Amino acid sequence: MTKIKIGIIGSGGMARHHLARFAPMETVEVVAIASRNEQTGHGLAAEHKVIFVPDWHSLVERENIDGVVICTHNDSHGEIVLAALQADKHVFVEYPLASDVAEGETALKLAEKRGRVLRVSHPEAVSNTHKALKEKISELGDLLLTSFVRLTPGRGSRPEILFNLPVSGTPAHFFIYHIYPIVDFFGGAASVKKSAVYEGLKENGQYDRFVNTLTVEFKRGGIGQWTWAGGIAINAAEEHERYVLTEGTISDAGGEWHCTTPAGVTPLIISDSPQPTLQELWLSEIRDAADQLPCLADAAVALEAIRISLASGE
Numbered sequence: 001m002t003k004i005k006i007g008i009i010g011s012g013g014m015a016r017h018h019l020a021r022f023a024p025m026e027t028v029e030v031v032a033i034a035s036r037n038e039q040t041g042h043g044l045a046a047e048h049k050v051i052f053v054p055d056w057h058s059l060v061e062r063e064n065i066d067g068v069v070i071c072t073h074n075d076s077h078g079e080i081v082l083a084a085l086q087a088d089k090h091v092f093v094e095y096p097l098a099s100d101v102a103e104g105e106t107a108l109k110l111a112e113k114r115g116r117v118l119r120v121s122h123p124e125a126v127s128n129t130h131k132a133l134k135e136k137i138s139e140l141g142d143l144l145l146t147s148f149v150r151l152t153p154g155r156g157s158r159p160e161i162l163f164n165l166p167v168s169g170t171p172a173h174f175f176i177y178h179i180y181p182i183v184d185f186f187g188g189a190a191s192v193k194k195s196a197v198y199e200g201l202k203e204n205g206q207y208d209r210f211v212n213t214l215t216v217e218f219k220r221g222g223i224g225q226w227t228w229a230g231g232i233a234i235n236a237a238e239e240h241e242r243y244v245l246t247e248g249t250i251s252d253a254g255g256e257w258h259c260t261t262p263a264g265v266t267p268l269i270i271s272d273s274p275q276p277t278l279q280e281l282w283l284s285e286i287r288d289a290a291d292q293l294p295c296l297a298d299a300a301v302a303l304e305a306i307r308i309s310l311a312s313g314e
């Protein structure tokens, strides 16, 4: 079997993570790494015995590469996705798909026109919990309300990147992995209302603490609410998720999923069957794209998710 040749863009945490998964696969060959950070870029390339190129443009234009894996910060995803698709490369991009809705829309159109795979790194696509929730939601009637709350005490290991509006976008945007699964269940939003407060906000867009809320009305009916607060005075992170449907409510009380109906409370059964990894999924989609147009359902959900996260503004 001919190996699929790929290039990695970025040389930080996620580039290292994806490389560790691709490197042992016999069906793939990592050809080159591009990063603006020459030190970590050279280091990672040397570890994997591949070429280092400082400029990502020259990587996406290389003829001996079938696909690119984009692991840069949020502010450059859209531009690199478009350049890679224009160069006829298959794309695997870290979330979010883009930080501009028009770029995301163009990316989907380009992928469709050129028959390229466009996958955004949202792990729900291979998650047993997500599958179990989707199935249970389909049994419980119409959505009335879904609510998601996440409270985090710290500012993460790299607050200068994350708590930084021009680089990472609003909390709703960098927490898009809390929006994507809910859009996958209920589709896009007809309207979005947002509220955001930043403490210690500097002129360069960095800040110390935030509260960000979003309320959407889904096109198919029902309300969605997200609340994030970070850098706050709390001992440990808290997360709560609820799906209130006409025939029952699913919630994650105490880290375990339960379903409540008038008949009683039952645990949500989650299979432990092995699933492909996101990297394996992307490679199999590239192979399939030799004979058929790729399915862009995942990218379409990722696009609806950024429509919501970017409508949240600053």
Ligand SMILES: NC(=O)c1ccc[n+]([C@@H]2O[C@H](COP(=O)([O-])OP(=O)(O)OC[C@H]3O[C@@H](n4cnc5c(N)ncnc54)[C@H](OP(=O)(O)O)[C@@H]3O)[C@@H](O)[C@H]2O)c1
Residues within 6 Å of the ligand: 009, 010, 011, 012, 013, 014, 015, 034, 035, 036, 037, 040, 056, 071, 072, 073, 074, 076, 094, 095, 096, 121, 161, 174
């Ligand atoms: N799927 C997941 O579970 C997950 C988890 C965490 C993060 N993420 C996403 O993954 C992405 C990367 O996060 P990370 O934690 O790997 O960040 P990171 O450790 O800071 O690495 C980012 C890398 O990309 C380089 N870079 C940034 N902008 C660039 C540009 N415009 N052109 C060329 N190189 C560029 C950085 O160079 P410098 O060293 O010079 O900055 C660095 O090498 C983010 O979009 C984040 O949202 C996903």
